[in-house]
Amino acid sequence: MQATQENTHADDNRLAYVKTVDVAALPQDVQDSAEGHTQLYAVHNDTGEQLALVADRRLAFVLARQNDYTPVAVH
Template sequence: MQTPYAYTPEGKIAYIRQIDPDTLPDDIRAQIPGGTQVWGVHRVDGECLALTQDRRSAFFVARENDLEPFSTH
């Protein structure tokens, strides 16, 4: 896959986006307190790698796993 970010090695990009908790599986949704924001760390192919409670934590998780985070909306 070609990426528009020439300085980032293929497979090292993570997309960060806010997720509607209602779209998550029941077992995961049951663990999230009502009104909590959910942010996802996603691979380029869309696979969700991690969920966090805020955007800042999502960027931190990506970087801690040697991924270059980018926002999506």
């Protein structure tokens, strides 16, 4: 029973990194769907895999939390 609780706590510390991305640096199809935005917000896991790309910083943090990640900003 103790081991199960420890594993649960370890999973609670999953980090998601939120960083600003210039739309101009993205592939053309993504640029075309950016609807006039010059910057988007990418959400990455701790291995660098992109999990999401959204138009609003607040949404990026909410999305991470809704998926059991602890979001942190990357400067």
